[in-house]
Each structure stands twice: as structure tokens, then as C-alpha cells.
Amino acid sequence: MLTPGILARVPREAKVSCKEVFGPVTIVAPYAGFDEALAQVNDSDFGLQAGVFTQDVTRIFQAFRTLEVGGVIANDFPTLRVDNYPYGGVKDSGFGREGVRYAMEEMSEPRMLVINLG
Structure with a gap:
């Protein structure tokens, strides 16, 4: 450990x-204020997830609109992950998303059948 x-x-x-x-x-x-804190997060090559601790719903939505991350978790730790969430990052924090739907798509091959009956 x-x-x-x-x-x-x-x-x-x-x-x-x-x-x-x-x-x-x-x-x-x-940081001097909430806007500066958001700017510090965005001033990074990475963007997996962010945790925002506040009771102000306006600030939660501001963080969600502003932060360049794959997910914003309000009032919990930023590594929270549930299998059906589209978990993943932006910038240099990974490619694509994890989760049941995304795993199914990754392990499947989409196909198409067209029948012209005319």
C-alpha cells in the first residue's frame, strides 16, 4: 500500500x-475565485474528471459548461465510476469512453443489409 x-x-x-x-x-x-479555479483546471493537457464541492447549483452547472473534462462530479470524489456511465476523458486523458454500452459497441461489428424489392 x-x-x-x-x-x-x-x-x-x-x-x-x-x-x-x-x-x-x-x-x-x-485560487482567488471560482472562475480562476475553473481556469486552472482547464490550463492542463489532461481532462479526465473533476470534482466540484458546493451547494450552489448555479456553480455546479457553470463548472459543467466550462470545464474541459470528460465528467464533472458534484459533491463527491472525481474518480466516481459506475459501469453504465460514459466514463472517459478529453485532451490527453484517453480515447473513447468506458461503460457497458461502449464495451458492447467495441466488441461488436455493425453490419447492414439492403434488399431492393423493386
Whole structure:
């Protein structure tokens, strides 16, 4: 088991800040307002999912419209995944979607039959 790491005051150009980290690491970054926080998220080559913690429904929908990510999870952890959700990212965070429907499409070959009866 790996001990989780919480990092603060990390420069935006540091590898841990601008590359995908496959481990239990989170960065705490200051922001002056909600719009700046959204801009910081979008200022990335990656966009898997985002977690937004607020009771303000207007801000939840603002985050959903603004964030360049595959999914926005309100008031829960951003790695929440249920098999029937279209789970996946944008930018450099992957290609396509996971989930039952997407798995069925990936394992199937669409075909067509045309019969001209005229």
C-alpha cells in the first residue's frame, strides 16, 4: 500500500503538476475565485474528471459548461465510476469512453443489409 501524498505550493510547471501521476497524490492550489479555479483546471493537457464541492447549483452547472473534462462530479470524489456511465476523458486523458454500452459497441461489428424489392 502506498501512503497518500498531499502537496502544496507546487509550481505549475513541475512534473507532478502538469503530468499524469499514477499514484495517490493530490495538489492543493490556491485560487482567488471560482472562475480562476475553473481556469486552472482547464490550463492542463489532461481532462479526465473533476470534482466540484458546493451547494450552489448555479456553480455546479457553470463548472459543467466550462470545464474541459470528460465528467464533472458534484459533491463527491472525481474518480466516481459506475459501469453504465460514459466514463472517459478529453485532451490527453484517453480515447473513447468506458461503460457497458461502449464495451458492447467495441466488441461488436455493425453490419447492414439492403434488399431492393423493386
